[in-house]
Amino acid sequence: MKKIGFLSFGHWTPSPQSGTRSGTDALLQSIELAVAAEELGADGAYFRVHHFARQLASPFPLLAAAGAKTSRIELGTAVIDMRYENPFYMAEDAGAADLIAGGRLQLGISRGSPEQVVDGWRYFGYAPPEGQTDADMARRHAEVFLQLLQGKGFAQPNPRPMFPNPPGLLRLEPHSEGLLERIWWGAATNATAEWAAKLGMNLQSSTLKFDEGGEPFHVQQAAQIRAFRAAWNAAGHKRAPRVSVSRSIFALMDDRDRAYFGHGNQDSDQIGLIEANTRAIFGRNYAAEPDVLVRELAKDEAIAEADTLLLTVPNQLGVDYNAHVIGSILVHVAPALGWR
Numbered sequence: 001m002k003k004i005g006f007l008s009f010g011h012w013t014p015s016p017q018s019g020t021r022s023g024t025d026a027l028l029q030s031i032e033l034a035v036a037a038e039e040l041g042a043d044g045a046y047f048r049v050h051h052f053a054r055q056l057a058s059p060f061p062l063l064a065a066a067g068a069k070t071s072r073i074e075l076g077t078a079v080i081d082m083r084y085e086n087p088f089y090m091a092e093d094a095g096a097a098d099l100i101a102g103g104r105l106q107l108g109i110s111r112g113s114p115e116q117v118v119d120g121w122r123y124f125g126y127a128p129p130e131g132q133t134d135a136d137m138a139r140r141h142a143e144v145f146l147q148l149l150q151g152k153g154f155a156q157p158n159p160r161p162m163f164p165n166p167p168g169l170l171r172l173e174p175h176s177e178g179l180l181e182r183i184w185w186g187a188a189t190n191a192t193a194e195w196a197a198k199l200g201m202n203l204q205s206s207t208l209k210f211d212e213g214g215e216p217f218h219v220q221q222a223a224q225i226r227a228f229r230a231a232w233n234a235a236g237h238k239r240a241p242r243v244s245v246s247r248s249i250f251a252l253m254d255d256r257d258r259a260y261f262g263h264g265n266q267d268s269d270q271i272g273l274i275e276a277n278t279r280a281i282f283g284r285n286y287a288a289e290p291d292v293l294v295r296e297l298a299k300d301e302a303i304a305e306a307d308t309l310l311l312t313v314p315n316q317l318g319v320d321y322n323a324h325v326i327g328s329i330l331v332h333v334a335p336a337l338g339w340r
Helices: 023-040 057-071 087-100 121-122 133-147 188-198 219-236 255-261 288-296 301-305 319-332
Strands: 003-008 044-047 075-083 105-110 185-188 204-205 209-211 241-249 249-251 270-274 278-282 286-288 308-312
Touching: 003 023, 003 075, 003 319, 023 044, 023 057, 044 057, 044 105, 044 308, 057 075, 057 087, 075 185, 087 105, 087 133, 105 133, 105 204, 133 185, 133 188, 133 278, 185 219, 188 204, 188 219, 204 219, 209 219, 219 241, 219 278, 219 301, 241 301, 249 255, 249 288, 249 319, 255 319, 286 288, 308 319
Parallel strands: 003 044, 003 308, 044 075, 075 105, 105 185, 185 204, 204 241, 241 308, 249 286
Antiparallel strands: 209 278, 270 278
């Protein structure tokens, strides 16, 4: 069995051709799609976070609202950019949203990808200490966040408080027990995957990875997952970790599918340069009739290694169409691969 969810970037644009023309549309349709995905039997509704962009940005109001409208489906992020986050305020927001959702949050966090503006985190009031990078800052924010989620008291209470305090040092409230085990790290390299394993975070591996070996993307990603699990076992954690991969997969079921995706199947990996001319490898897209998809996906080593698959969805095509995209995979592809 493999958990299958969707991942939405929540794009919106004020264009007559777009099904999401405003931030309101993007947010409300995201909630509607989470409800529809739950009704279809999907396991997860995940959302990307991008700042300074016409996309989803502030995850916790969205997660809380989706949590209040659903009852079973996992609700998560992939990923929250920790360069922008105050881990103390984030711990309060995450605890509240998780309690509203009944303990269903699965929070993916990371250093994040290249953003819309230069050093956008500086506008949020953050800067790495002298001699450190923004990636170091993101990892430090993540470490503090994990410590806070342990729920241990650390703050000295006021001897004359406005309201009575429990005895001892105080922690941030509301605290959601168990959320600490549902934090994931989005890793672009083997080294950061191993670092995440040591800290007890689950692993999210997306459709982009630093090119560390020259092999096909899915082979490198599978190697990253195996390195993560080895580091997890070496760290001696008591529970089993979770691992997700993201893919763009479209089953061509009708004329709409063929019109949107039937002529643009990207059947090979792509190589590109990101920050500081770092060579990155991008995974291929899958778009074909279900029987062809089954044969192609069976060869994807990273999907085989992961316990969770996130389907990236074209959210601007509307809730109904995206529910069709998700349902087509659940019904016509997943069973033949043993995922359902």
